[in-house]
Amino acid sequence: MHAYRTHSCAELRSTDVGSTVRLSGWIHRKRDHGGVLFVDLRDHYGLTQVVAAAGSEALRLLDALRVESVITVTGEVVSRGAEAVNPKLATGEIEVVARQVSVQSAAADLPMPVAGEADYPEDIRLKYRYLDLRRERIHDNIMLRSAVIASVRRRMIDQGFTEFQTPILTASSPEGARDYLVPSRIHPGKFYALPQAPQMFKQLIMVAGFDRYFQIAPCFRDEDARADRSPGEFYQLDFEMSFVTQDDVFAALEPVLAGLFEEFADGKSVTPAGQFPRIPYREAMLKYGTDKPDLRNPLLVHEVGERFRGSGFGLFAKIVDGGGVVRAIAAPGTAGLSRKFFDDMNEWARGEGFAGLGYATRKGGEWGGPIAKNHGTEGMDALAEAMGLGPDDGIFFAAGKEAEAARLAGLARTRVAEHLDLIEKDSFRFCWIVDFPMFEFNDDQKKVDFSHNPFSMPQGELEALETRDPLDILAWQYDIVCNGVELSSGAIRNHRPDIMYKAFEVAGYTREEVDREFSGMINALKYGAPPHGGSAPGIDRIVMLLAGEPNIREVVLFPMNQKAEDLMMNAPAPVSDKQLKELSIKVVGS
Helix, strand or coil, X not given: CCCCCCCCCCCCCHHHCCCEEEEEEEEEEEEEECCEEEEEEECCCCEEEEEECCCCHHHHHHHHCCCCCEEEEEEEEEECCHHHCCCCCCCCCEEEEEEEEEEEECCCCCCCCCCCCCCCCHHHHHHXXXXXXXXXXXXXXXXXXXXXXXXXXXXXXXXXXXXXXXXXXXXXXXXXXXXXXXXXXXXXXXXXXXXXCCHXXXXXXXXXXXXXXXXXEEEEECCCCECCECCEEEEEEEEEEECCCHHHHHHHXXXXXXXXXXXXXXCCEECCCCCCCEEEHHHHHHHCCCCCCCXXXXXXXXXXXXXXXXXXXXXXXXXXXXXXXXXXXXXXXXCCCCXXXXXXXXXXXXXXCCCCCEEEEEECCEEECHHHHHHCHHHHHHHHHHHCCCCCCEEEEEEECHHHHHHHHHHHHHHHHHHCCCCCCCEECEEEEECCECEEEECCCCEEEECCCCCECECCHHHHHHHCCHHHCEECEEEEEECCEEEEEEEEECCCHHHHHHHHHHCCCCHHHHHHHCHHHHHHHCCCCCCEEEXXXXXXXXXXXXXXXXXXXXXXXXXXXXXXXXXXXXXXXXCCHHHHHHCCCCCCCC
C-alpha cells in the first residue's frame, strides 16, 4: 500500500465499500456526535468523511488535533445510512472508518478559517494567502485560471500560432505607464526595465520573418491597483500576425474568445464568433458615455443639447450656447417610484464630483420637475418621442463640457440600469471599439500627443499625417470589451519608417529622439518589415469575468495589496548596504 494514499479524497464511491484504503489530506471540519468523531478530510480533489469510533486510538489522535492539520488515515470504506447520505458531495454515499491515523503535520491556531466562505480583511487574507487558497472558492478560481490558460494555448496553436518567449529584462520606454527598473551590477548607473508588455519584441518577431506569434506573457507596470487591475504584474494573451488587416485580426481572435467563454460560461450565453459588434470610438462615447460599454445594458445616451438651445430652461440653453452638451438617459417605468429615487441619483452624482444630475419625471404622459416645467410640455414631448420613451418613462440629464457630461452620462446609464434591474443576466456580451483618434491635445503640456499606441498605423497613412488636422486622424487601433470590462487593446502597426518619423514629429519628437528612444524598432523597420497587427487580451480579466468575481485579486495566486505590497513575503523591502554597493546605488532619504 502506498505510503500516503491509495485514493484521493474525491474518488471513493459505493463500489469501494468493503475495501481498505489510505487517504491523506487536511482536517477540514470535526464533529463530535456522542463520543463518535466525524472528520471531513480534504485534499486538492475533494472531501471524504472519516469516522473515528468511540474509545479508539484514532479518535484520541484526531480529537487532539486542530483543523487544517495534515494526516494520513488508513481504514475501511463503509456505506452511509440512507438518512446520512450527502447528495452534494461526490463521496457522499460512503465514509471511511479510521483504523490507523498518522500525523504528518500538526496545525497551529489559525489566523483565519478555511472552512466556510465568510469574508475576511484583505490584509489577513494576503498575509496568509496559502490559507486563503485552501478555501473552496479561491481554490476553484485558480484551477479555472489554469484550465483557461490551457484552453487558450490549444486554441491559438490550432489556428497556426507559434509560442515564443520574449525577454523580461529590457530597455525602459518613455511611453505608457511607469516602468519597474532593475539596476545593472555590470554597468553601474544603468538600468534594465521589466516589460510593460512585449510590444516591441512581438513586432520584431514579425520583422524577423515569423508569421503568427503568441505567448501567455507576464507584464509589469508600476501603477495603482483597482478592481480590474493588479498592481505590479499581470498576464496577457499576447499575439501578433503578419500580412493582415484589422478584419483578419478580428477573425483570428473572435473564435478564440467566443469558444473559450462558451467552454467555461456554465450555460451563460456568449456573443458568437463573427458577430461581435464594431462600435466607433466617438459613437461609443456618445451612446454609452465610455469606450468600455456594457452591452447587457439596454439604455442608450442621447445628445439633446440642440433641443434646449433658446428654450425656457436657461441653464441648459446657456451651456449649449457656450459650446457644451446635454446628454439624456431614459429611466423607463419609473412612474411608480417616488421622487426620492430621482433625488438620490442627483445626490449620487454630486458625491462623484459632478455638479449634479438633472431629471424630469413622467407619469401617464404628465411631466414633473423643474426642467420639464421650464422647457414646456411640447418640448418635453418632442424630446421623449425622439428618445423613444413611453408615457411612464422619466429622463436624467448630464450637462456641461463634452468630456465631463459624457462621463457622467455613462456612469448614470450604468447606475440607472442597475437600480431598475435592466441589465441582462447570465450572458457575456462582446464588442470591438474601433477608429480611435490617433492624437489628442495634451492640456498639461499644451501640445498634440499620441492618444493610444504610438506604434499604430494612422488611417490614411503618410498622406493623412501631412494633410489633415492631427486631431481628425483616426488610427487602426481597437479594443475588445466584454460586459463593460476592457480585455485588451490592439492595433495594425506602423511598419514604415517614414510614417513613423512623421507620426512622432506630429507628437513633438525629433528624428534624433526617435532614433535614440526607439532605436531597436526604427532600425528594424529600415530592413524590410511586413504589415502586421495583433492584440493582447488580459488573462486575469478573462478569468475574473468567467469566475463572476468583482475583484481581480480573487483569481491571482499571490496578489499584492492596494499599495503594491506583498504582505506574505514582505516585499518591497530594504536591502543590505553590501547589495546596494554592488549595484553602485545609494538610497537618499525622502
